[in-house]
Amino acid sequence: MTPFIMATSTLRLDSQPVALQGVTKLFGNTAAVDDVTFEAAAGMLTTLLGPSGCGKTTTLRMIGGFYEPDAGTIHIGTKFVNTVPPHARSTRTVFQSYALFPHMTVFENVAFGLRATRVPRGDITGRVREALDLVGLGGFAGRSSGQLSGGQQQRVAFARALVTRPEVLLLDEPLSNLDAKLRVHMRSEIRTLQQDLGITTIYVTHDQEEAMSLSDHVVVMHDGHIEQQGPPHDIYERPATRFVADFIGTSNFVEATVESADAYVVRVAALGTTLVLAPPAGATLRSGEGVLLVLRPEHLHLEDAGARDGVGFAGKIASVSYLGAVASYDVLLDGGAAITVASPAPVGAALRRVHDPVRVRLEVDRVFVVPTT
Amino acid sequence: MTDHARGTDTNAGSRTPRGPVGPRVPRALREPAVAIAYGLVLLTVALLVIYPTYTILIESVRDPEGGLTLSRYVRFFTSTYFLHTLYNTLLISGIATALSMVLGFGFAYAITRTDLPLKGFFTAVVLVPMLLPAFLIAFALILLLGRNGVMNRFMYGVGEWLGLADPYVLQWVIFGSHGVILAQTLTFFPLAFLVFSAALSSIDPRLEEAAEDLGAGYWYTLRRVTLPLLAPAAFSSALLVFMFNASAFGAPAVLGGGRLFFPGASMLAPEAIIQILGLYDWGMGTTIAVILVVPSLLIYVGGEYYLKKRSYVTVTGTPTAFRLGTVPSAVKWTLFGLCLLVSLFILSIVLVVVAGAFTRTWGVNYDLTWRHMATALQASRSSIINSLVLSGGGAIAAALFGTLAAYLFTRRSFRGVRVLDFTAMLPYALPGVVMGLGFAVAFGGRFEWIVLTGTGAIIFLNHFIRRMPFGLRSGGSALKQIDPVIEEAAADLGARPVYSFLRVTFPLLRATIMGAFVFGFINMMTDITAVIFLVSPRWRLLSIDLFNAIDAGRLGVAAALSVIMIVSTFAVLLIVWRASGRGLDFLRRG
Ligand SMILES: Nc1ncnc2c1ncn2[C@@H]1O[C@H](COP(=O)(O)OP(=O)(O)OP(=O)(O)O)[C@@H](O)[C@H]1O
Ligand SMILES: [Mg+2]
Numbered sequence: 001m002t003p004f005i006m007a008t009s010t011l012r013l014d015s016q017p018v019a020l021q022g023v024t025k026l027f028g029n030t031a032a033v034d035d036v037t038f039e040a041a042a043g044m045l046t047t048l049l050g051p052s053g054c055g056k057t058t059t060l061r062m063i064g065g066f067y068e069p070d071a072g073t074i075h076i077g078t079k080f081v082n083t084v085p086p087h088a089r090s091t092r093t094v095f096q097s098y099a100l101f102p103h104m105t106v107f108e109n110v111a112f113g114l115r116a117t118r119v120p121r122g123d124i125t126g127r128v129r130e131a132l133d134l135v136g137l138g139g140f141a142g143r144s145s146g147q148l149s150g151g152q153q154q155r156v157a158f159a160r161a162l163v164t165r166p167e168v169l170l171l172d173e174p175l176s177n178l179d180a181k182l183r184v185h186m187r188s189e190i191r192t193l194q195q196d197l198g199i200t201t202i203y204v205t206h207d208q209e210e211a212m213s214l215s216d217h218v219v220v221m222h223d224g225h226i227e228q229q230g231p232p233h234d235i236y237e238r239p240a241t242r243f244v245a246d247f248i249g250t251s252n253f254v255e256a257t258v259e260s261a262d263a264y265v266v267r268v269a270a271l272g273t274t275l276v277l278a279p280p281a282g283a284t285l286r287s288g289e290g291v292l293l294v295l296r297p298e299h300l301h302l303e304d305a306g307a308r309d310g311v312g313f314a315g316k317i318a319s320v321s322y323l324g325a326v327a328s329y330d331v332l333l334d335g336g337a338a339i340t341v342a343s344p345a346p347v348g349a350a351l352r353r354v355h356d357p358v359r360v361r362l363e364v365d366r367v368f369v370v371p372t373t
Numbered sequence: 374m375t376d377h378a379r380g381t382d383t384n385a386g387s388r389t390p391r392g393p394v395g396p397r398v399p400r401a402l403r404e405p406a407v408a409i410a411y412g413l414v415l416l417t418v419a420l421l422v423i424y425p426t427y428t429i430l431i432e433s434v435r436d437p438e439g440g441l442t443l444s445r446y447v448r449f450f451t452s453t454y455f456l457h458t459l460y461n462t463l464l465i466s467g468i469a470t471a472l473s474m475v476l477g478f479g480f481a482y483a484i485t486r487t488d489l490p491l492k493g494f495f496t497a498v499v500l501v502p503m504l505l506p507a508f509l510i511a512f513a514l515i516l517l518l519g520r521n522g523v524m525n526r527f528m529y530g531v532g533e534w535l536g537l538a539d540p541y542v543l544q545w546v547i548f549g550s551h552g553v554i555l556a557q558t559l560t561f562f563p564l565a566f567l568v569f570s571a572a573l574s575s576i577d578p579r580l581e582e583a584a585e586d587l588g589a590g591y592w593y594t595l596r597r598v599t600l601p602l603l604a605p606a607a608f609s610s611a612l613l614v615f616m617f618n619a620s621a622f623g624a625p626a627v628l629g630g631g632r633l634f635f636p637g638a639s640m641l642a643p644e645a646i647i648q649i650l651g652l653y654d655w656g657m658g659t660t661i662a663v664i665l666v667v668p669s670l671l672i673y674v675g676g677e678y679y680l681k682k683r684s685y686v687t688v689t690g691t692p693t694a695f696r697l698g699t700v701p702s703a704v705k706w707t708l709f710g711l712c713l714l715v716s717l718f719i720l721s722i723v724l725v726v727v728a729g730a731f732t733r734t735w736g737v738n739y740d741l742t743w744r745h746m747a748t749a750l751q752a753s754r755s756s757i758i759n760s761l762v763l764s765g766g767g768a769i770a771a772a773l774f775g776t777l778a779a780y781l782f783t784r785r786s787f788r789g790v791r792v793l794d795f796t797a798m799l800p801y802a803l804p805g806v807v808m809g810l811g812f813a814v815a816f817g818g819r820f821e822w823i824v825l826t827g828t829g830a831i832i833f834l835n836h837f838i839r840r841m842p843f844g845l846r847s848g849g850s851a852l853k854q855i856d857p858v859i860e861e862a863a864a865d866l867g868a869r870p871v872y873s874f875l876r877v878t879f880p881l882l883r884a885t886i887m888g889a890f891v892f893g894f895i896n897m898m899t900d901i902t903a904v905i906f907l908v909s910p911r912w913r914l915l916s917i918d919l920f921n922a923i924d925a926g927r928l929g930v931a932a933a934l935s936v937i938m939i940v941s942t943f944a945v946l947l948i949v950w951r952a953s954g955r956g957l958d959f960l961r962r963g
Binding site (some may be wrong): 064065087088101116117160161 | 400403404811843856859861862863864865866867869870872873876877880881
């Protein structure tokens with residue numbers, strides 16, 4: 001696989017932030033996008049992450065100009081763009097299906113945006129060559145677009161978007177048509193390219209791993225609205241809602257009742273004991289309120305039965321799955337709750353077996369409290 | 374909330390109110406080029422579709438003093454003569470439609486579902502009638518089965534040889550209802566064939582396989598699975614064929630005489646023409662036209678509606694091949710016999726016309742001669758040129774305009790566009806008599822507004838508007854096959870609508886546009902029912918000259934003109950075909 005060649009000399013871009021404020025899009029009477037507010041900072045990669053049908057594509061299409069919001073505002077830089085048609089915007093999209101023009105060669109595809117915007121004829125060849133070199137397709141200019149593999153088509157789509165020096169790059173699940181291995185490879189190439197060019201990028205995906213590894217800022221969407229947004233580690237470590245905790249990574253949920261809460265600590269009753277935890281950001285809890293505790297499998301530790309340090313619960317192993325680097329255990333706690341624990345698979349030693357009695361220890365500072373409402 | 378969420382607070386004031394209140398001007402129309410194109414379409418439709426239809430309606434209820442009257446409608450529905458015209462039309466059209474459906478289905482089934490020999494030959498021959506004017510088939514039938522037709526001459530000889538008292542008894546003379554029915558069936562069954570073969574090959578073969586897998590035999594599967602799946606397509610194409618039959622002019626004019634089911638009376642379309650061109654009764658002519666319009670419209674609307682509701686034909690995108698050869702051989706060879714017979718008959722039609730063109734006196738003296746050809750070329754030279762120029766220009770305009778309209782209606786659509794689409798499709802559903810008469814009334818001296826009578830423009834515009842729906846429909850369905858994301862990509866890359874249309878959409882639709890041109894051109898060359906009202910001594914047409922020659926009984930010259938028509942049509946198509954590769958390329962490169 002040819003890597004992207006880093007030749008960013010004339011592809012310098014004038015990146016702009018994109019700001020959405022209260023943006024809503026209705027199809028019929030249902031809101032596909034509902035009161036969405038976020039900003040994609042200049043030069044950064046922002047991901048719209050969420051399950052199928054949550055409104056990611058619709059949001060992206062409003063930024064690209066293909067839909068007009070029914071409410072709210074979209075700004076690119078300081079420019080109000082709600083009603084600006086796509087051809088007059090400084091955004092460029094890499095479509096999920098790539099949308100290469102089937103009747104044109106690779107060269108003509110990449111040159112299209114330059115010709116359409118009347119770039120002087122003399123500049124076109126040089127810029128197209130440069131863009132093709134950038135994506136490692138220097139030798140493919142004369143090919144017809146039908147004679148390319150999926151990965152090559154995608155590179156052409158990138159070159160075609162970047163050659164016009166957009167202020168904002170929009171990517172709609174650009175990797176979903178590639179095989180798993182190529183996907184991981186292209187992911188890092190996209191990130192490197194984006195950072196080298198310093199181009200504001202909005203990236204749509206339903207793959208949380210992709211979002212985590214690529215983004216400066218993640219916007220988690222659900223049913224048309226934003227559940228939570230922030231840097232990847234924030235989203236992962238401090239999920240604000242049950243949906244986010246569930247969607248990002250795997251989580252155990254344990255029901256708990258608030259005994260007392262203040263700005264610094266919250267005491268909850270759970271699993272037959274009282275835990276002292278950090279309160280959730282931005283929510284005030286009242287005594288007696290039901291909450292959920294989020295326990296990441298990798299933040300739980302399996303110990304031999306009888307160990308005593310820290311906070312732990314006794315139980316029996318219900319099932320084991322070996323995943324190579326880690327082993328995942330389902331443990332049935334003595335109190336009746338079932339919980340999944342991931343632990344590094346022992347090298348050379350045997351895994352624990354079903355029915356083995358064990359103790360599950362929590363890292364109390366990594367247990368998150370999520371309001372149930 | 375993070376920093377990202379703030380930042381834009383200053384814009385909060387410009388938030389538009391929520392709710393489904395759309396912007397007043399449809400978004401599509403905010404592009405000046407798109408708005409202009411829509412304006413053009415609207416103007417065209419208003420002027421060339423709505424206005425002529427409206428004037429026909431008005432003319433039919435206008436009394437000489439300037440008031441309104443329904444007297445002509447009363448006269449039509451109380452006179453035995455006119456009612457017989459209506460009955461003849463219904464009966465003959467019904468029978469011809471049924472026969473067309475049977476033949477069309479037989480051919481389609483044989484070609485798509487069996488491994489019969491000569492399938493390529495059948496496919497080619499079945500399309501021949503589409504290239505011939507309807508009255509040409511009727512004319513060829515005279516050469517074959519008229520009193521002096523080759524077959525009847527031959528049968529007469531057989532009768533004499535057998536020593537029959539009346540040697541004429543073996544003859545089967547084509548004049549009368551049976552002749553009209555035969556001619557119209559031959560003319561219209563290819564249409565049914567096209568519909569059936571498209572529907573048959575788009576049925577998922579797994580459905581029939583599933584039926585067989587569940588234990589159903591051949592006949593049971595055919596009856597309970599295949600035919601019901603075809604029903605919607607069959608029904609709507611039957612309606613269409615019936616409509617074409619009911620508004621046909623050529624065959625009844627050539628073969629009808631006064632010998633139809635209800636003798637003495639003709640059929641509706643020829644009657645309208647008689648009223649106007651023979652009796653100069655514009656009121657009665659337009660009344661009959663309106664009487665033709667109403668069922669045509671009902672049928673068209675009904676067919677479209679029905680098809681939309683119940684189309685089972687699924688385009689799966691992954692065509693699976695049918696297993697040929699599972700059809701019982703009795704069925705297979707019956708179909709083969711049918712196809713062979715019909716194909717040979719069609720071929721003989723072409724043959725007798727060619728033979729007739731070079732034969733001194735058909736049925737009497739079969740000496741080879743160039744006389745008819747020379748006469749035809751000399752007398753009709755300007756007609757030939759007129760036909761080629763007006764049809765060529767009209768077909769180009771119709772194909773391009775239709776495609777543009779299809780693009781607007783599918784890609785730049787907004788609320789209300791469906792009404793425009795429907796109106797633009799009307800010329801397809803409206804009988805030729807109606808469109809021709811409509812133009813004659815609307816652009817003649819009777820409404821002193823735009824007077825085009827006697828010009829080439831009126832013929833050109835009529836050609837154009839009647840065949841524009843081809844481009845509109847085929848362009849529309851081709852556009853449905855092209856993912857709109859391709860055009861979005863063009864806009865995304867900064868291409869304005871016109872640029873995107875010319876460089877992306879248009880090149881992708883090339884084959885479709887060519888198809889619309891070819892179809893349009895053939896139909897314009899062979900048209901007669903509409904243009905019969907529009908020709909003038911200054912602007913004659915080949916098809917009209919041909920019809921007049923047949924009407925005057927000058928069979929040799931008529932045959933020569935037919936050959937000229939067929940040859941020149943093909944020549945043009947061939948040239949266009951050859952040139953189109955390069956011809957359209959310049960649009961891409963600019
Ligand atoms: N043109 C449309 N007309 C009507 N409804 C639409 C249209 N486009 C999208 N929707 C609906 O809006 C909702 C959001 O769609 P959207 O395409 O934005 O989802 P998505 O998050 O991109 O999903 P996916 O991951 O499956 O692509 C869905 O419920 C969808 O059915
Ligand atoms: Mg999507």
